[in-house]
Amino acid sequence: MLVSAAVADRDQRSLTVKYFVLLAGQGELPPWDQLTPEEQEAGMARHAAFDEACAARPGVEIVSAEALGDGTMATTLRTRGGEMTITDGPFAEAAEQIGGYYLLDAPDLDTVIELCRVLPAYDIDIRPVLDAP
């Protein structure tokens, strides 16, 4: 019973995980600046719908969310042999398209995947945020 109590206690502590949802690419969507104002508005509406879907879901909360400057604004730092070099970014071609991120509290991966269907059809990378040791 002692152990069952311990397990129950753990359940309480691990009800949600933080997920970093990286909006990693436009997918088949045209770049934002090539969209008509109406299309941009529709895109924003999907982000608003995502906010609402998250708010409506028990155990889910948007911790933070930001849009990021595009690849042309990235600065890359690399340290090799103790020497830091600073170059024009992004660090990898794939990172060129990163548009923003959401940081979510959520109970599990499937919940996050399901909520992401509400967003515009971006390419998305989902990573769990590691617990502090």
Next chain:
Amino acid sequence: MTSTSGRSSTLRDGTVPAGTVPDGTVPREVAAARTIEAVYRAEWGRLLALLVARTRRLDLAEDGLGEAVARATERWPRDGVPANPVGWLYTTAHRQVVGRLRAEAIAGRKAPLLAVRPGWVRPAEPGEPGERLADERLHVILLCCHPALPRESRSALALRLVLGTPTEQIARLFLVSPATMAARLTRAKRKIVGAGIPLGHPAEDELRARLDEVCRTIYLAFTAGYTPGAGPDLLRVDLAGEAVRLAAALSDVAPDAGQVRALLALLVLQHARRDARQRDGCLVTLAEQDRSRWHHEEIEAGLALAAGLRPAEGYAEELRLQARIAAEHARAPTAAATGWTSIADRYAELESLTGSAIVRLNRAVAVSESGGPAAGLALLDGLDEVLADNHRVPAVRAELARRLGDTGLARASYRRAIDLCANDVERAHLRARLAEVESADGPASPPDP
């Protein structure tokens, strides 16, 4: 065998000590070993799934059950098989896990638990001895075959967790070293826990999509077993057999899912031909197989499953059509008596459903049987571009050209097939066919009778 003199013939719990060999019965050790083997094969998945669901610790559940089986192997031959072997294994394994959890708690280590879906209910602890254990296998199968896991890991992990196939054996089945397979399984389990792939029951729509994915995973493993690959071994019948067991386990826990029933029917029918598929290290084509070596009881079971399939949609329909094709082959008493027209029709439906070039290739073969080699040959047009590396396209073309008496095309196509073929045994088969065509290729070689 150790002496048992001086020991009473019946222990206090009613079991008979090892070494007692009543007339006409098997020795206690042998009986115990058989029981362990049978319980292991039949109940590993259910035991592990229940331990996983109760403790939400994949790693500890697997280790604990492994330890329980090891103890049974040591004790049962000596002390006798307990009255409720499955319950004994569960209790012993659970005790192991609890011990490890306690040690972790004392050491202040916080290991992450498996995520669970909202609303998930932990199954109850098994109650009365003899009571059937709660069946949580579906949830473990869904964990193993989650689309967020690498494809190459899914079926391997399912074999390990659902069937209890030892890691060394899985490594052999997938043609990698035991160390590579162990690392692959560990990574997959870490991802499940770390990424928060949850235990629990998906909603109806999602469940259908997830079961499709599970069926694809199992079917891939099955076909890998029967696809002559690179290297000396022609087929991996054992891998196909494990895939059939996996499909049967899935069908046990998702009996109403059309795609699952269709998959099981298809695999059972195809696997029933295993012993006839190779002879003296060579592939034997369906037409040339000795049908008396087919497992006819399994075919009966497969036909009964196939007969119960209703028209469906999507992947379930693909599998149903394939199962019907397999059934048509399986019920033919001889190759000549095969219902090729029906098979060609099913392939046409399948092609319009999937647009698959491989299906077109198979359809070409069926059509050549029902409508003649020229009709089959016409259906191969355009496949070389789509299936550029597939030796079966030129191999089929060569065969049909040979039947039409076009030895020039047959020769060129056999050579092309030989160039593309990666399997030693299959290539030898193609070389032999080429030699036949070349030796028969006089100035006025007659077409095949």
